[in-house]
Amino acid sequence: MPKSRTLGLIAGLGIILSVLIGFLTQQHFTRTLSEQITSDIRLLGEKLDQRLTRYQQLPQLLAHDPRLLDSLHAESSPKRERDAKMLQTNLLLAYWAKTLSADTIYLLNTQGDTLAASNWRQADSFVGNNYAYRPYFSDAIQGSLGQFFALGVSSGKRGYFFSAPVFNNQKQIEGVIVIKIDLNLVDEIWQYKELEYVISDQQGVVFYSSIDAWLYHTLVPLSPTQQQQIRESRQYGHPILSPLTGFPSLTALNTNHQADMYLPHRQRSQSFLQAHHDMATAGWVIYGFTPSLHIYTNVFESILLFIAFYVLLILVIIYWWQTVSAKEALSALNDTLEHQVADRTQHLHLANQELWHTIEQYELTQVQLKETQTELIQAAKLAMLGELSASINHEINQPLAAMRTYCENGLKLLEKERYQSVASNLEQVIDLNERIATIIARFKVFARKGQSVNSTTDAAQSIRNAIQLMHAPLTKHQVALQLSLSDDVFVRIDAVQFEQVIINLLQNAIQAQEDVSEKKIGISLHAGRQRAVITLWDNGPGLDDTQKQRIFTPFFSTKHDGLGLGLTICRRILDLFSGSLTVHNHTGGGAEFQISLPLSKEEQA
DSSP states (O other): OOHHHHHHHHHHHHHHHHHHHHHHHHHHHHHHHHHHHHHHHHHHHHHHHHHHHHHHSHHHHHTTOHHHHHHHHGGGSOHHHHHHHHHHHHHHHHHHHHHHTOSEEEEEOTTSBEEEETTTTSTTOOTTOBOTTSHHHHHHHTTSOEEEEEEOTTTOOEEEEEEEEEEOTTSOEEEEEEEEEETTHHHHHOOOTTOEEEEEOTTOBEEEESSGGGTTOBSSOOOHHHHHHHHHHTTTSSOOOOBSSOOSSHHHHHTOSEEEEEETTTTEEEEEEEEEEEOTTTOOEEEEEEETHHHHHHHHHHHHHHHHHHHHHHHHHHHHHHHHHHHHHHHHHHHHHHHHHHHHHHHHHHHHHHHHHHHHHHHHHHHHHHHHHHHHHHHHHHHHHHHTHHHHHHHHHHHHHHHHHHHHHHHHHHHTTOHHHHHHHHHHHHHHHHHHHHHHHHHHHHHOOOOOTTOEEEHHHHHHHHHHHTHHHHHHTTOEEEEEEOSSOEEESOHHHHHHHHHHHHHHHHHHTTTOSSOEEEEEEEEOSSEEEEEEEESSOOOOHHHHHHTTSTTOOSSTTOOSOHHHHHHHHHHHTTOEEEEEEOTTSSEEEEEEEEBOHHHHO
16 A cells, blocks of 8 residues: 555545544543533532521511510600610610621611611611612511622622511511621632622622622523612612623523623633522522633543544554564664774774773873973063163162271271271171172072072062062152051962062053052052952053953953063963952053962961
8 A cells, every 4th residue: 555545544544533432532521511500500509508598597686676666665765864875775786797707787776777787887887878778678677587698889799688677576677787798708608719700680780700800790681670770779879780691591501501702801702611500598690601712622631632642652652563563674784884893993993992081182281381381481581571670780889889888988098097987988898799799689589590489488588588679660750659568468379479479460550550640549458258359550541441351362462562461471370370360440540460378277266
């Protein structure tokens, strides 16, 4: 059979099975969700009926309290006595409301005027309002128990009202006691977040809903007469009364499991799976809605799961078939692969030998590079000594000239037999000789080769040594030196190489101020918890952004005759000792170089 025809048959079978799976899944989830919605709203209705039933008989029990009759009779009493009686009644009603968890309890006379209420202290107090137009008053004043749902005229809150007549000893009705229950308890007992619910009256007016935009709409269209009657009753304040569905009657809505509900806040309709439950106690109807999209989502997921399983099954079959075919081809290729493996093993052996040779060459290059770097640092140091040769001549020639003068004077004094003066001149010659020896020793130390990575250096003393070596250039260029050095700061760096860095920075600072009339160089040293910071600034023209970015690049120099290696070598010296060198603009003008070095272990301790 051709391969394309086989693939066509497999695809066609998969499509037919997917459609069948989708249809069966839709039927299953529709039935399951309908049963779940019916069960949930029936449970809500039963809980709500139980809550309302608890309050249904309470007005009748409270009506037997003789204190209510006293309050009703107090209407004809003097004002002071009447006010005192009403205060007692208000407190009594407030105590009852708190004990019974009722929203409000209030007492009406036979004309429907509110004489006392548990909320008499609140701004929306019922006291003084007339509720003769309410059906719960009409039923109670005729001797029967009343119950009614409406929006509170004063509070604007939804509530359910239970009422009972207050009889005197002659069985005559002298007033009505009313209990208002806040219907927020629906939210307290509702626990199904994915299910929307609606509570409507017998005409289909929605007065409670989990979707606020549905409130005071109708489930089905109402006639103009019905709408006028609802508005005149003021039961729902100023209701919207526009229909949410296109069903002509509640009977048609209740016989369907699906309904397109209008969503005012989204300006569109959405399909919902719905069920309803009649509440016996209150006379209401509870509707539960869940988006039909949930069904289609489950159907889609089921189809995808089946397709995945179907494709996996086909792949397993194809894999099995290819495995059988591959075993035959594998047997034929096995011998060929053995020869290829042998050839490649030989090539890998040769490549491995070349790699080891390359590694040896790399290690040798690293050693040579390190030696070259050390030689470069030493060459820079000797070049620096060459630049300081004038300083060396000046430092040595002055003591030599003085020694010659003292010796010539000594000979003359010796002829005059002034031995005490001769001895004094000889002492001066000895002091000058020691001074020359000290100068030469300092330059010899600075010129020596080698380094110690773990050495400890007194930073302040090394800076002073570098300044002594640069004494002549600083004096010649009339540079004002400002020092702020903290003593007893020991850093981990070789002393000679540290002095080399400081001398290089001092030379750069002097050269940067050739055209400056008032030359200044500042050096500060302070220690932190783990590192020491040395700052060296000058009063020169400073560096622009491009120069600051390239200043440490080899062979870049801001001087006409410079090689551009001094600062590069300084940074590499500091890198060897885990230090750093950065450049910034000095706040008073000029450039500012900052050195950071780790403190020695003794300093940190």
